[in-house]
Each structure stands twice: as C-alpha cells, then as structure tokens.
Amino acid sequence: MIPKQTVNMTDVARHSGVSIASVSRALRGEPGVSPTTRDRIMTAARELSYVVSPEASRLAGGATGRVGVVVPRIDAWFYSTVLAGIADEFDTVGTDLVLCTLPDSAARHRFFEALPLRRKVDAVVVVSLPLSARERTRIDQLGVPSVFVGGHHPGGNRSWIGIDDELAARQAVGHLIHIGHRDIAMIQAADDTDIPWATDQARISGFHRQIREAGLGDPTVVTVKWSIEGGSRGMEMLLSGPRLPTAVFCHSDEIALGALRTLRRAGVSVPQQISIIGVDDHPSADLNDLTTVAQPVRDQGQIAAREVLRHLVGEAAPVSAPNTDALTTLPTRLVIRGSTASPH
Amino acid sequence: MIPKQTVNMTDVARHSGVSIASVSRALRGEPGVSPTTRDRIMTAARELSYVVSPEASRLAGGATGRVGVVVPRIDAWFYSTVLAGIADEFDTVGTDLVLCTLPDSAARHRFFEALPLRRKVDAVVVVSLPLSARERTRIDQLGVPSVFVGGHHPGGNRSWIGIDDELAARQAVGHLIHIGHRDIAMIQAADDTDIPWATDQARISGFHRQIREAGLGDPTVVTVKWSIEGGSRGMEMLLSGPRLPTAVFCHSDEIALGALRTLRRAGVSVPQQISIIGVDDHPSADLNDLTTVAQPVRDQGQIAAREVLRHLVGEAAPVSAPNTDALTTLPTRLVIRGSTASPH
DNA sequence: CTGAAAGCGCTTACAG
DNA sequence: CTGAAAGCGCTTACAG
Numbered sequence: 157m158i159p160k161q162t163v164n165m166t167d168v169a170r171h172s173g174v175s176i177a178s179v180s181r182a183l184r185g186e187p188g189v190s191p192t193t194r195d196r197i198m199t200a201a202r203e204l205s206y207v208v209s210p211e212a213s214r215l216a217g218g219a220t221g222r223v224g225v226v227v228p229r230i231d232a233w234f235y236s237t238v239l240a241g242i243a244d245e246f247d248t249v250g251t252d253l254v255l256c257t258l259p260d261s262a263a264r265h266r267f268f269e270a271l272p273l274r275r276k277v278d279a280v281v282v283v284s285l286p287l288s289a290r291e292r293t294r295i296d297q298l299g300v301p302s303v304f305v306g307g308h309h310p311g312g313n314r315s316w317i318g319i320d321d322e323l324a325a326r327q328a329v330g331h332l333i334h335i336g337h338r339d340i341a342m343i344q345a346a347d348d349t350d351i352p353w354a355t356d357q358a359r360i361s362g363f364h365r366q367i368r369e370a371g372l373g374d375p376t377v378v379t380v381k382w383s384i385e386g387g388s389r390g391m392e393m394l395l396s397g398p399r400l401p402t403a404v405f406c407h408s409d410e411i412a413l414g415a416l417r418t419l420r421r422a423g424v425s426v427p428q429q430i431s432i433i434g435v436d437d438h439p440s441a442d443l444n445d446l447t448t449v450a451q452p453v454r455d456q457g458q459i460a461a462r463e464v465l466r467h468l469v470g471e472a473a474p475v476s477a478p479n480t481d482a483l484t485t486l487p488t489r490l491v492i493r494g495s496t497a498s499p500h
Numbered sequence: 501m502i503p504k505q506t507v508n509m510t511d512v513a514r515h516s517g518v519s520i521a522s523v524s525r526a527l528r529g530e531p532g533v534s535p536t537t538r539d540r541i542m543t544a545a546r547e548l549s550y551v552v553s554p555e556a557s558r559l560a561g562g563a564t565g566r567v568g569v570v571v572p573r574i575d576a577w578f579y580s581t582v583l584a585g586i587a588d589e590f591d592t593v594g595t596d597l598v599l600c601t602l603p604d605s606a607a608r609h610r611f612f613e614a615l616p617l618r619r620k621v622d623a624v625v626v627v628s629l630p631l632s633a634r635e636r637t638r639i640d641q642l643g644v645p646s647v648f649v650g651g652h653h654p655g656g657n658r659s660w661i662g663i664d665d666e667l668a669a670r671q672a673v674g675h676l677i678h679i680g681h682r683d684i685a686m687i688q689a690a691d692d693t694d695i696p697w698a699t700d701q702a703r704i705s706g707f708h709r710q711i712r713e714a715g716l717g718d719p720t721v722v723t724v725k726w727s728i729e730g731g732s733r734g735m736e737m738l739l740s741g742p743r744l745p746t747a748v749f750c751h752s753d754e755i756a757l758g759a760l761r762t763l764r765r766a767g768v769s770v771p772q773q774i775s776i777i778g779v780d781d782h783p784s785a786d787l788n789d790l791t792t793v794a795q796p797v798r799d800q801g802q803i804a805a806r807e808v809l810r811h812l813v814g815e816a817a818p819v820s821a822p823n824t825d826a827l828t829t830l831p832t833r834l835v836i837r838g839s840t841a842s843p844h
Numbered sequence: 845c846t847g848a849a850a851g852c853g854c855t856t857a858c859a860g
Numbered sequence: 861c862t863g864a865a866a867g868c869g870c871t872t873a874c875a876g
Contacts, residue, residue, distance in 0.1 A: 162619055164869055175847045180871060190845055209619050211564070212869030214555040215852045222598070230574065231584035231798070240575035243601045250616060253599045254566070257587045272594060275506060275553050384787060413787055440784050443728060443757055454575070508853055519863045524855060534861055556853030559868045 163204045171200040183208060184218075210252075222252040223464055224277040226267070228285060229259050233438055234453055238283050238305055241457025249465060258285070268294045279464045281305060283457075284355075301467035305460045307355045309483065315467075317460045317484045319451045321355045324488040325362025325405070328433045328449045331490055332403045333370045336498040337431065340367065340375055341401040343390035343411050345382035356407070359435065363405055376401060380411070387414020395422055402499040403431040409438035412446055416495065427497035437491055445494035452486050459484060507548045516544040527552060528562075554596075566596040567808055568621040570611070572629060573603050577782055578797055582627050582649055585801025593809060602629070612638045623808045625649060627801075628699075645811035649804045651699045653827065659811075661804045661828045663795045665699045668832040669706025669749070672777045672793045675834055676747045677714045680842040681775065684711065684719055685745040687734035687755050689726035700751070703779065707749055720745060724755070731758020739766055746843040747775035753782035756790055760839065771841035781835055789838035796830050803828060 169176045174193060182189045182197040189197075200206075214220045225242055227235045239255075246253050254277055258264040266272075268291045273280060280298055284306040287295070292310060295302050303315040310316055332340050342363050345356060367375050378393040380386035387410060394400065395418070406412035412434030419426055426432055434441060437450030463484075513520040518537060526533045526541040533541075544550075558564045569586055571579045583599075590597050598621055602608040610616075612635045617624060624642055628650040631639070636654060639646050647659040654660055676684050686707050689700060711719050722737040724730035731754060738744065739762070750756035756778030763770055770776055778785060781794030807828075 166869080176870075177847055177849095177872085178845085181846095184871090188845060193845080205614075207614075207616070207618055209559070209869055211555040211558040211619070212852090213871075215553070215559055215854085216869075216871040217852065218871060220555070229584060230587065231577075231581045233575075236580035237575045239599075240573060240601065240603075243574065243599060244603065247601065247607060252616070252620065255583075255587060255597045255599045257584065257591065259584075259588065263591055270551075272551075272596070274551055275555070276596065384783075417787060439728075440787065443761060443784065444787070510853080520854080521856085521863055521865095522861085525862095528855090532861060537861080553853050556868090557855075559870085560853075560855035561868065562855060 162209075163206050164209070165206075167204055168197065168201050168206050171204060172196045219278045219468070220252075220276065221250070222254050222277045223468075224254045224256060224273040224280040225283065226256045226258065226273075226280065226285065227283040229257055230255070234306075234436070235283060237453040238457035238460075241454040241459075242281060242461040243457075245458050245461030245465070251465065251468075271298060274298055278468055279303070281460050281464055282310075283460075301464065303460050303464045303467070305456050313482045315460075315463050315482045315484075317456050317463065317486070319456075319486050319488050321358035322362035322365070324435050324449045324451065325359040326366045327488060327490050328435055329363055329366040329405050331447070331492070331496065332405065332431060332433060333366070333372075335431075335496065337403040338372055338499075339401045340372065340403045340405060341394055342375060342377045342405045343387060343394070343407060343415060344377055344379050345386060345407040345411055346379050347382065359407055382408060382410065384410050384414040384417070387411035387416075388418045389414070391415035391418035391422075395424075400424075400430060403433070403496070406432060406434045409434035409436040409441045409446060409448055412448070412495075413438070413440055413444060416444055416446065426495050431496040431499075433496055435488075441491075441493070447493045447496040448491050449488050450491045451488045455486060459486075506553075507550050508553070509550075511548055512541065512545050512550050515548060516540040563622045563812070564596075564620065565594070566598050566621045567812075568598045568600060568617040568624040569627065570600045570602065570617075570624065570629065571627045573601055574599070578650075578780070579627060581797040582801035582804075585798040585803075586625060586805040587801075589802050589805030589809070595809065595812075615642060617642055622812055623647070625804050625808055626654075627804075645808065647804050647808045647811070649800050657826045659804075659807050659826045659828075661800050661807065661830070663800075663830050663832050665702035666706035666709070668779050668793045668795065669703040670710045671832060671834050672779055673707055673710040673749050675791070675836070675840065676749065676775060676777060677710070677716075679775075679840065681747040682716055682843075683745045684716065684747045684749060685738055686719060686721045686749045687731060687738070687751060687759060688721055688723050689730060689751040689755055690723050691726065703751055726752060726754065728754050728758040728761070731755035731760075732762045733758070735759035735762035735766075739768075744768075744774060747777070747840070750776060750778045753778035753780040753785045753790060753792055756792070756839075757782070757784055757788060760788060760790065770839050775840040775843075777840055779832075785835075785837070791837045791840040792835050793832050794835045795832045799830060803830075 165176045165179050169179045178189055178193060179197050182194045210221050230236050230239060243253055258267050271294060277300060279301040281303050286308045304310045306318045344360050378390045380390040404415060406415055412432050415432055424430055434446055434448040437448050441448045509520045509523050513523045522533055522537060523541050526538045554565050574580050574583060587597055602611050615638060621644060623645040625647050630652050648654045650662045688704055722734045724734040748759060750759055756776050759776055768774055778790055778792040781792050785792045
C-alpha cells in the first residue's frame with residue numbers, strides 16, 4: 157500500500173479525538189474552542205508536523221497566505237533592497253511572497269491585461285511603478301488590498317510609502333549652494349516609457365525651484381538614460397560645453413557614478429575642479445566617496461509589508477483612517493563625502 | 501443580489517454548451533476534445549477572461565503552477581541577478597515564483613524544519629546554499645523536483661548549475677603569474693556558518709594549486725569576512741606586513757573593491773605599486789576598473805529555471821539521463837581592466 | 845463548546 | 861469525443 161503523502165486535517169482530528177471543524181477553528185486561533193481541546197489539537201498538529209493546505213483553505217473561503225509583490229525588475233539595487241525589506245517582514249508572519257517582475261513593456265502589458273495574480277493572493281504590493289489610470293483600475297480589479305511603494309502617489313485613498321523626491325533634490329542642490337556654488341548643472345534621467353515617473357518630475361522640479369529661490373540664472377540641464385552609462389554620457393555632454401559648471405546635481409547615484417567615471421578618464425579632479433552630488437545613497441556611493449542624499453530603502457519595503465499585513469488581519473474597512481493616513485513619507489538626509497567642496 | 505466575484509469553469513461550460521470536464525480538458529490542452537468543441541471553449545474562456553483557480557486545480561490533483569525559489573538573501577548582486585534570470589524564464593511560461601529568503605541562521609533553521617513550501621509548489625530552486633545532509637534530506641522531503649544553483653554540488657543525481665570556482669581562481673592567479681608576478685598574496689573570505697561553502701574552498705585551493713605549479717613559495721594569505729569591509733580590512737593587514745606583495749588575488753570582487761579603497765586611502769597606486777584582481781565581474785568592477793574573472797550569473801538563473809520547467813512538463817523520470825547529465829558547468833573568463841599590470 | 849454537512853472550483857477515472 | 865460523479869482538504873453557517 158502506498159502511504160499518504162501528507163497529513164491532513166482529518167488526521168489531526170483523529171489524533172486529538174475531535175472533529176475537523178474544531179481543528180480548523182483551533183488552528184486559526186478562533187474563539188469557541190475550549191483551552192483543553194485547543195491544547196490537545198495543537199499538540200497533535202505539532203506531533204504530526206501538520207501544515208494546512210493553502211489550496212483547500214482558500215477554496216473553502218479562507219485566505220491564501222500569499223501576497224503578490226510587483227517590481228519592474230529585481231537585479232537593481234533599489235528594488236532588491238525594497239524586496240528584502242518586504243521579504244523579511246513577511247517571513248516573520250509566515251506569509252508567502254509571490255514575485256512578479258515586469259522587465260519590459262510587453263511583460264508589463266501582459267501583467268495588467270491578464271492579471272495573473274487574480275485569485276492567487278490576499279493582497280498586493282506594487283513597487284515603484286508609475287501606473288496609468290487603466291493600470292490602476294486593473295490593480296483594483298484584483299479585488300484585494302493594495303499598497304504602493306515609491307515613486308508616485310497612486311491617488312484615491314490607496315496606501316503609499318515613499319520619500320519626498322522634490323525635497324531630496326532640494327537638499328542636494330541646497331548643499332551645493334550652501335558651500336558657495338553658483339554655477340550648477342543637472343544631469344537628469346528620463347524614462348523611455350510614455351508614462352512619466354513621478355520621481356523624475358519631482359527631482360527635476362526640486363532642482364529648478366532651489367536654483368530659482370537662490371536667485372541663480374538659467375541652469376544647464378542635460379538629459380540621459382537612468383544608468384551608469386547615461387551618467388557617463390551626460391558628463392561628456394557637459395564637458396563638451398563652452399565652460400564647465402563648478403558643480404553638478406545628478407538625478408541619482410547611478411548617474412553620478414557614471415559622471416565620476418567620465419571625469420576620472422578626462423583627468424578632471426573631483427572635488428577640486430568640479431563637485432558632484434547624487435541622490436539615493438547607493439552602496440557604490442560610499443565606495444566611490446560620493447556625496448549624496450540618502451533615502452531609507454529597506455525601510456520602505458518593511459513599512460509597506462507591515463501596512464499590507466495590517467490590511468489582512470484587520471479585514472474591517474479602515475473607516476477611522478482619514479484619507480491622509482494612507483500616505484507615509486519617509487525622511488531623506490544629506491550624506492557628505494568627498495565629491496563636493498567649495499569652488500576653487 | 502451580489503454578483504459573483506469571479507467566473508469559474510461552470511460559467512465557461514455553460515457559455516460553450518459543454519460539461520466542465522470538457523472545459524478542463526480543453527484548457528489544459530489535453531487530447532480527447534474535438535477541434536470544434538475546443539475552439540468554442542477557448543473562445544468562451546477568452547470572452548469571460550477566465551483563469552483557472554490554482555487552488556481548485558491543485559486540490560483536485562493538478563499542479564499549482566508555482567515554483568519555490570530559495571536564496572540566502574536578495575539584496576546582493578549575485579542573488580538578485582540569478583533571481584532575475586529565473587523570474588524572466590518563469591514569466592514566459594506563466595509559472596508563479598514563490599520567493600523564500602533565509603537571511604540568518606534562525607530563518608534558515610525555521611525553513612528547513614517547518615518546510616513552509618510543503619504542498620505549495622510544484623518544484624524548488626535552491627540558490628547558492630551549502631546544505632548539510634539533513635537539509636538536503638528535508639529538501640527531498642518536499643516531494644517535488646529540485647534544482648540547485650551555484651556554490652556546491654548537492655550530490656546524488658540532483659540537478660546542479662554553476663561554475664568551476666577552482667578554475668576561476670586559477671584563471672585569475674594565472675594572469676598575475678603570466679604578466680610576471682612572483683609575490684602574490686590572497687585575501688580570502690570565510691563564512692561564519694559551520695558549513696563550509698564549496699565556493700570558498702574551491703577558490704582557495706585553486707589559488708594554492710596555481711601558485712604551487714608555478715613553483716612559487718609559500719604565499720601570504722589573510723582571512724576576512726566576505727564584504728567590502730572585509731576587503732578593506734584584509735588589505736590593511738597586508739599593508740601591516742613586513743613587505744607588500746606585488747599582486748593580490750582577492751576572493752571576490754567585493755573583497756577586491758574594499759582592498760582598492762584601502763589602497764586609495766593609503767596612497768598606494770594601483771597597478772603601479774600593486775596589482776589587484778578579483779572574481780565575479782560585479783557591476784562595480786567595471787566602474788572601478790578592476791581586473792577580474794567573470795562568471796555568467798543571469799545565465800545560471802535562466803538555465804536553472806529551464807531545467808526545473810523541464811522537470812515539470814516531462815514528469816516522466818529521466819531514466820535516460822545518466823548521472824553526469826545533472827551537472828551543468830558554465831564557463832568563466834578573464835576580464836582585463838586597469839587594476840593589474842606587470843610588476844615595476 | 846462541539847460536530848455533521850454543504851460547498852468552494854477544479855481533475856480524473858469511469859461509462860457511454 | 862463527451863458527461864455524470866466522486867473527491868481533493870479545507871471553512872463556515874447551522875444545530876445541538
């Protein structure tokens with residue numbers, strides 16, 4: 157005879173001499189089970205090292221114990237770090253993480269049209285994806301709570317965790333101005349998708365506002381792709397100009413690192429001849445002595461995870477929570493290293 | 501009245517005027533459904549934008565459509581890149597990826613004892629975890645196919661994809677010897693867990709073998725943690741010695757980057773006064789002009805994913821595949837940049 | 845506090 | 861080729 161592969165609720169019930177209804181209740185910590193019975197059940201479950209079948213549980217109206225996490229990609233520092241924060245938090249409560257990556261627009265389109273997460277998860281976390289109205293609707297149509305991380309506010313009273321990108325830009329540019337720079341350029345990053353990243357807009361407008369408020373003239377701005385290559389290219393563009401600015405605000409640390417590489421190759425010394433500042437506090441920023449504005453990345457993941465788990469336990473609609481409660485803005489802070497100094 | 505949340509197989513059956521048995525068969529591409537009927541069913545399913553309930557499917561004896569991926573952590577370049585390769589591949593066939601991270605030994609212990617993946621996935625990919633015999637057994641007890649990536653051979657005829665770490669070390673050291681170095685030290689990384697990483701042993705023995713075969717004397721070796729900090733520390737130790745070697749083989753690029761940082765701070769010029777070489781071809785290696793031995797990381801993930809999917813479709817036991825077939829070793833190659841040069 | 849029973853949405857022999 | 865029916869392992873009213 158073939159032994160049963162897995163022990164099920166019936167086995168636990170038999171071993172503890174009760175019905176499966178009681179086992180189900182006890183295991184989920186529901187009221188309506190006497191302490192004695194509960195004890196007996198828990199012991200039996202442990203002895204048999206029983207785990208509920210998520211399939212059966214879900215099918216019968218329970219939860220899946222799974223949460224979907226949607227990221228553009230994972231082989232990039234920001235996303236993998238957010239993901240690590242989420243994974244850690246899920247692990248403590250035993251929630252399974254179903255990962256969805258949308259590396260290109262085809263994958264993205266497929267995801268939002270087919271909604272492969274449908275009927276598979278109890279909630280979803282969307283990381284750093286600027287959504288069109290249609291896409292936002294589709295996420296809602298998953299019919300489960302959603303939480304958004306980074307980049308843009310999803311609108312409505314959807315939960316959002318992120319930083320103030322405009323402020324981050326102003327902190328960076330403010331530092332340059334504070335130490336005496338008057339001729340500040342920006343290497344800005346642009347995405348090639350049609351939907352503008354809120355992050356990008358905010359960092360750009362923060363730069364311009366800070367420049368304007370300091371009474372400085374029209375700054376030089378070059379636009380490149382968001383990558384180390386892009387940063388290299390951007391600095392090459394600046395080096396090709398009539399005169400070099402005394403400082404450059406880079407859209408991100410990746411851009412800044414590319415810029416530093418070009419400067420090193422060009423024999424321009426940093427910070428003596430030019431100051432460079434980025435945003436993010438990428439691990440390589442420390443390694444390359446880059447001044448930057450740090451954002452708490454792992455924390456964003458952790459907080460998002462907690463938020464989503466909160467939705468899952470307190471199933472009740474958060475009537476008490478006002479609209480504004482849905483937005484959590486984390487602080488950014490200047491990290492001064494060796495790539496910035498006063499001009500001359 | 502409350503509208504049904506989701507459309508189920510019965511709806512599709514009704515719309516196409518057949519029984520749910522036929523719908524089930526048609527949707528899974530099984531034989532035994534006439535082309536006409538199949539067409540009608542497919543159309544109805546599309547119109548209703550129906551997706552099968554994985555829960556119900558699994559419960560009834562089908563597959564979950566999910567594969568578990570176990571990684572030590574994700575906020576590190578190697579793992580997130582392997583993961584990206586896996587995720588891409590899964591995406592093309594619609595397999596869901598359930599992510600498990602084991603950041604510390606507590607999480608690891610919990611994972612192997614509780615086997616949270618039990619009954620939840622059709623297969624599992626284990627990335628770069630050196631397993632004890634007990635842990636290997638536990639993975640087998642999941643009762644689903646498993647594929648291993650990187651680091652160590654799992655033994656038996658389990659599928660494994662990785663590189664030849666000993667060869668990688670020899671390629672690196674061979675380059676140093678080839679350009680004239682005779683005094684070569686190593687900064688080696690040690691893990692703090694009790695189980696030795698096969699990767700580590702292999703890179704270390706590759707170093708020693710190459711040194712020995714070149715007839716060079718007893719090399720200086722310092723041991724540190726696998727991190728940029730560790731690399732910094734290691735180079736500090738070498739700088740504290742009686743005389744500086746002319747070249748240093750670093751266990752990994754991260755170690756090498758830390759070493760470079762210390763040298764920069766110490767005012768020792770690379771490669772004029774000392775050559776540095778790493779292993780991995782971490783993105784920062786390019787940025788910091790580090791010579792290294794590259795390994796295909798994303799490919800390892802992709803191949804592992806394909807392998808696991810192969811197991812899933814061809815459910816039949818691979819009787820034809822001999823034992824050796826289970827091991828896939830990917831090539832490594834020297835990438836020469838500016839951190840190595842002939843001595844003097 | 846406890847249990848018998850219906851039902852969740854599928855897959856799979858078994859008949860026809 | 862097609863369908864009626866059992867059963868996968870749970871949860872949840874409904875009785876007691």
